[in-house]
Amino acid sequence: MNAVIEQLASHRSIRRYTGRGIDDDLLEDLVRAGQGAASSSFIQAYSIVRVRDTDKRARIAAAAGDQRWVREAPVFLVMCADLLRVARAVRKSRGEQLAGWTEHFLAASVDVALMAQNVMVAAESVGLGAVFIGGIRNDPMTVSEVLDLPEHVYPAFGLCLGWPDQDPEVKPRMPVDMILHEDRYDAARVECDVDRYDDIMREYYAARSENQRTTDWSTPTANAVQGKTREHMLSFLNARGFLKR
Amino acid sequence: MNAVIEQLASHRSIRRYTGRGIDDDLLEDLVRAGQGAASSSFIQAYSIVRVRDTDKRARIAAAAGDQRWVREAPVFLVMCADLLRVARAVRKSRGEQLAGWTEHFLAASVDVALMAQNVMVAAESVGLGAVFIGGIRNDPMTVSEVLDLPEHVYPAFGLCLGWPDQDPEVKPRMPVDMILHEDRYDAARVECDVDRYDDIMREYYAARSENQRTTDWSTPTANAVQGKTREHMLSFLNARGFLKR
Numbered sequence: 001m002n003a004v005i006e007q008l009a010s011h012r013s014i015r016r017y018t019g020r021g022i023d024d025d026l027l028e029d030l031v032r033a034g035q036g037a038a039s040s041s042f043i044q045a046y047s048i049v050r051v052r053d054t055d056k057r058a059r060i061a062a063a064a065g066d067q068r069w070v071r072e073a074p075v076f077l078v079m080c081a082d083l084l085r086v087a088r089a090v091r092k093s094r095g096e097q098l099a100g101w102t103e104h105f106l107a108a109s110v111d112v113a114l115m116a117q118n119v120m121v122a123a124e125s126v127g128l129g130a131v132f133i134g135g136i137r138n139d140p141m142t143v144s145e146v147l148d149l150p151e152h153v154y155p156a157f158g159l160c161l162g163w164p165d166q167d168p169e170v171k172p173r174m175p176v177d178m179i180l181h182e183d184r185y186d187a188a189r190v191e192c193d194v195d196r197y198d199d200i201m202r203e204y205y206a207a208r209s210e211n212q213r214t215t216d217w218s219t220p221t222a223n224a225v226q227g228k229t230r231e232h233m234l235s236f237l238n239a240r241g242f243l244k245r
Numbered sequence: 246m247n248a249v250i251e252q253l254a255s256h257r258s259i260r261r262y263t264g265r266g267i268d269d270d271l272l273e274d275l276v277r278a279g280q281g282a283a284s285s286s287f288i289q290a291y292s293i294v295r296v297r298d299t300d301k302r303a304r305i306a307a308a309a310g311d312q313r314w315v316r317e318a319p320v321f322l323v324m325c326a327d328l329l330r331v332a333r334a335v336r337k338s339r340g341e342q343l344a345g346w347t348e349h350f351l352a353a354s355v356d357v358a359l360m361a362q363n364v365m366v367a368a369e370s371v372g373l374g375a376v377f378i379g380g381i382r383n384d385p386m387t388v389s390e391v392l393d394l395p396e397h398v399y400p401a402f403g404l405c406l407g408w409p410d411q412d413p414e415v416k417p418r419m420p421v422d423m424i425l426h427e428d429r430y431d432a433a434r435v436e437c438d439v440d441r442y443d444d445i446m447r448e449y450y451a452a453r454s455e456n457q458r459t460t461d462w463s464t465p466t467a468n469a470v471q472g473k474t475r476e477h478m479l480s481f482l483n484a485r486g487f488l489k490r
Binding site: 011027028029033085086088094107110118122131137174178190219223224226 | 254255275279285286287291297298301325329331338341346348351363392416418426436439464470474475482
């Protein structure tokens with residue numbers, strides 16, 4: 001494995017930062033690295049809103065379930081799926097409106113994720129730590145209002161960036177053979193696979209007494225997923241011009 | 246800029262490959278790098294189906310609009326958003342069913358994109374070239390049937406990998422100030438921004454006479470987006486257990 005692959009395989013979310021700031025030039029380099037990612041039909045369907053204003057930062061942190069690091073990170077970015085420029089291109093070139101197709105929502109959502117992952121990788125390559133904040137989807141309308149996001153733009157997730165003041169372990173991922181299938185997906189394996197990964201995670205947590213909890217993968221996953229149904233998402237996205245058909 | 250950021254900012258899609266194959270060990274390293282990406286609540290909601298079978302590869306290539314490189318690439322992967330293991334965890338731990346919330350569709354779609362971008366970056370770090378294949382969404386039901394994808398799993402996009410046999414230029418991205426906003430999104434700028442980027446791309450294409458076309462950004466973007474509405478996506482995803490509410 002080369003240094004890049006080592007870096008990619010050893011990502012940990014960093015939620016505590018030293019007081020050191022991030023230069024604007026460095027941030028621009030990270031954004032340029034983000035923009036280097038592939039984009040569906042080159043639509044580049046993303047925008048980033050950097051939130052510097054203390055009051056706006058606090059309102060978004062509260063909307064995201066009061067995550068301290070959203071307030072404290074030297075840089076906090078809201079990564080948006082953005083079809084506004086595409087809508088303009090469609091109007092300019094063809095005199096037509098974007099109709100809110102599911103395909104376009106998906107293309108924009110993938111676009112912003114590819115871009116954001118490049119920003120993450122670029123940040124880690126210079127020693128920064130970072131964490132994605134899906135919690136902004138707890139209250140995406142408030143986030144949209146705070147940042148004046150127009151129709152055709154939605155806040156997909158946040159990204160906190162800073163110089164690390166913690167050194168957490170890398171959690172064991174699923175075994176490769178659970179992820180990588182050949183020529184067909186064998187769905188009959190799922191119960192056995194989940195049991196196997198539950199054993200791996202139970203051993204991992206049990207070996208860490210400071211963790212104060214012995215759990216597996218299924219239990220916290222089930223609780224997180226069923227506790228974060230975010231039932232407003234479809235109507236919110238509809239109101240912003242997405243997923244209408 | 247360090248070497249990693251340089252690499253990220255200089256991505257090009259590679260669609261022609263030498264005859265050299267990719268070792269299974271290297272492919273596993275790329276997948277491990279992919280799995281290193283952050284995952285919403287650590288759900289790891291993705292699977293990869295490697296397609297080796299020639300007949301299956303040809304059927305998927307045809308479904309994707311007969312893209313030659315889907316047949317020719319030494320490795321072709323179908324990157325799937327996968328909530329089947331999560332559904333199993335929810336049933337195992339809480340005796341409940343996944344209900345098809347939009348939030349879970351989005352979390353899984355972002356998860357697979359973050360993972361796939363890491364695979365892309367890892368591949369390019371060893372000199373491989375790659376291209377994402379959104380075209381499999383032209384006919385996602387055929388792709389799902391060919392690969393036996395179960396409910397709670399959908400094929401998000403493909404990924405062709407191989408040793409490059411071409412050296413295309415990096416296309417100019419949008420200026421950073423079109424992407425990076427501060428504290429608020431100024432939607433009033435969009436017409437002017439799109440005009441500006443149209444000028445940049447028109448100059449770029451005009452300087453390349455071999456390209457045989459002088460166009461801008463808006464025209465091909467509008468045509469691509471309006472030509473790829475993929476109107477089946479919502480009913481397809483509904484049938485696979487996604488985006489039901």
